[in-house]
Amino acid sequence: MAGARGAGREGEPPPAPDPLPRPALDSHCHFDLMDVPVANAVAAAKAVGIDRMVTVGVDVETSRWQVATAQEHDGVYAAVAVHPNEAPNAGEADWAEIEKLASHPKVVAVGETGLDHYRTRDDGWRRQEESFRRHIDIAKRAGKAVMIHDRDAHDDVMRVLDSEGAPERVVFHCFSGDESFARRCADRGYVMSFAGNITFKNAADLRAAASIAPAGLILVETDAPFLTPMPYRGRPNAPYLVPLTVAALAEIRGEDVAAVADAVTATAARTFAWT
């Protein structure tokens, strides 16, 4: 559903926001799903201060594509995995391929992996959990962050991380918990990556989480082409729109835009170990 100003303009890219006063990044997007050439999307992002982007695979084929794309473009990095919703159909050969890709120098995370109890039901859950455990193991052996997709599965994601032993660096992409879940993540040093849905009307719990998350544990992302922030909800998302979410985070947290940009830049450097 489009926001008021999006009405009648579905499919049309939103205008570019003002450039950020300090550089920031997009910790999670899917270049393969966007309708624009990667070079254009990267240039548009850099023009507003988004100088690094992580493009994320959801199966072996798209993971390979993200690695090739990262290799071709300055400022683009990759994350590789079989997505939880694809996990019920994945097996040893897929995990072996993901493990190979994970060692590439431009791969900064193993993900998106985790649990999705919304789109996968009942008998898929066991396979999802097995795939999640395998990805945690790959992340640890590759020395990369694990990038978690957690939909309606907060307690089970924590249970698996606790029992498996979490890698040193854990990111919850498109963080969807409330204040108390944010505290549980903060206690364990897990990074919370906030997306454009923090601007949605019905997201009061998420904003409460964003307001108390420690500055050293916050990231920002688009999950583009999905989750376009207000007032452009329903129109195509891309990394050049990250400044809207940085501005929303700053307002929610009562901080300067520049301070939030610096905080996510520092968190990303630590989490993704890029130079």
Ligand SMILES: [Zn+2]
């Ligand atoms: Zn996801």
Ligand SMILES: [Zn+2]
């Ligand atoms: Zn995603």
